[in-house]
Amino acid sequence: MPEMTMRTLAEIPAGSTVTVSHLDSHPDTCNRLREIGFCENAEIRCVSNKSSQLICEVCNTRVGLNYSTANAIIVLPVQG
């Protein structure tokens, strides 16, 4: 996988769909993210991204995150 296509969720514009590559934070934060649906390979649709906050949809649920949390989620563009 080319390194350059990896970005953090905070960098994803509204309307894009990505998949989770891996999580990069404290193990407790990572586990909480996984349990709420941000598990490796999960598909995420970014609904809005502004003012250091974003709303995205994961497992058909809408979730609000701040940038410091979104920066822990490393994502890849959806294949195909």
Added chain:
Amino acid sequence: MTSNEIPTHTLRTIALIGNPNCGKTTLFNTLTGLRHKVGNYPGVTVEKKEGTIRVGASDVTLLDLPGTYSLSANSPDEQIVSDVLFGRIAGTPVPDLIIFVADATNLERNLYLLSQIVDLSVPVVVALNMIDLVAASGLEIDTAMLEQEFGVAFIPMIANNGTGVDRLLSSLSAAVPQAAGLRRWPLPEPVQREHKELVSLLVSNERLTEPAAFHEAQLLLSASEVPTLPWRELTEETRSHLRQDHENLDRIGIKRHSVFVESRYRWIRSVYKKSVIHTAERKRQTLSDSIDAVLTHRVWGFVVFFALMAVMFQTIFTWANYPMELIGSGFEMLAGLASQIIPPGDLQSLVANGIIGGVGAVVTFLPQILFLFLFLGLLEDTGYMARAAFIMDRLMSTVGLHGKSFIPLLSSFACAIPGIMATRTIENPRDRLVTILVAPLMSCSARLPVFALLIASFVPDITVFGFLSLPAIVLISMYLLGLGSALLTARLLKSTLLKGPTPPFIMELPTYRMPSLRNTIIHMWERSVLFLKNAGTIILGVSIILWFLATYPKMESGSPSERLAHSYVGQAGQFIEPVLRPLGFDWKIGIGIISSVLQREVFVGTLGTIYNIENADEENSTLREQMLRDVNPATGAPTFTLLTAICIMVYYVLAMQCLSTVAVVRRETNGWKWPAFQFIYMTLLAYAGTFLTYRIGTWIIS
């Protein structure tokens, strides 16, 4: 009934478990109606709620457990769920059966917790809630496939209107436990081997049951280092075995932190793909998207929030007036009736002035409190509360907290006690403590009678900006003063005593829904019962004691005011008057403040009792009229002015006048240190704030 079925007579306790926002509390209300112990919290479900339901021919206890995403507890709130399931709470039996409530529109994430629950080898029935919204989301669910994969019954239902409840109840007696250790989600082979060995060791060495060992072994293997079980030490043999397991798995490159969650999700995703069919392409822009674009907008979001708050307080003040006048005149009639029936003397004075005057003064405010709970309930039920927390995260992060702390604070507008209990959803202990310490600064419903009496009496009813009344603006200002002080205090605490980084913010924003009328009415009913119980016990008791203290020792001659000044209450009030004079308060207000240390609304009852006794010779007049007429006998100046009224309100916004809150803080922080700190800092803050208000007010007037 087959040999595997549990006869209903052995069913004693059923637990309701599910993710947050899955409709669990709605189902609980539908199943139990009013047959449950007060769970009067409009915010998130935070306490163990218990009710009774009829299953077959027997009464069964139904437990409503807090919403959780998984059994590996991240917050004290989630800890309760695993503690109940593993029988670690004294007095709460391990449930004989679990009703798992799943949001059908959001199944994939809900199935994660379900798979953990199924691993426990307890009989499970799944209530597949909100099934009516599934088709609208462009989905179709194959329940037979889910039943086959999970080995438990899935009952489609709509908890809001009771559809499917009968089927759910009849399926309870047919639920069977899954065989212990029947794990349906595959693990990588080396992990599976280590996990199996550790389970056997935990069963033999640590005397855990097999399901508990199965769950704990996953937590122990994913932990960064060899931990102790949360409730006891591990034996040395288990610890060294676990150390070896960690080394073995690390050596072959297994990501221990995530392997269990990932494996479980991988299996769930395959089941989900088989059983949930997308019948229609998802709309690019849903209704929720459009609503969210406005409600979470960085400018419009705040405009809508403050507009909603303004409408809420304006409505509380205007709509509630009619029923309040009705209740007020009802109590006046009752007092008149008591005076006619009981011959003049002490007994007549006790009943008419002490009891009916004191209790009546407080009960009059029931409609306003009900309106407050109606609004907070609607905000929660529609899904707006989570959006408010989301937009407030920006504001909260400036004081070092995150948006999650905002829901307990907003709930504290109703009452600090559920607000403080709602802090159990906050994962970080330091942030939780800061939120607990500032929550009572939010103006609770007990302050409303104090504000309402003073505003109605002393703030002129004029219209500002064409639609807002001045009384409503003053009321909003008091709420904002509470909010502002809470945020400033939080900032101060987070940068001194409880220093720490701002934690990550992740918050589920539930789909917008029509609120359930039944749920809202149950909330309001529970609130009324609690409020009236209070009025009938604590306020009744304080009214009787106050009547006695304000009537004795008796003075044979003298005006009613002189007689009151001569009484025990008068003497005590005059004793503390020098401390209160810098705040512009006289001894009667002092008595009100002292007697309401127990509970804020007692202040109104106290004034009701004092003025009724003082003016017993006059014809019936309302407390408001009596306060307006009251003058200081020495100076001839009115006792209550607009400035005094504002000073009293500022004092009540900032002071900790509620012993029940002190008791809850002690329980939640496990000791007296923090409640003592909170009581002292709030009292000092109230004294300083009121002193400043009085000085500035006097300066403006002069």
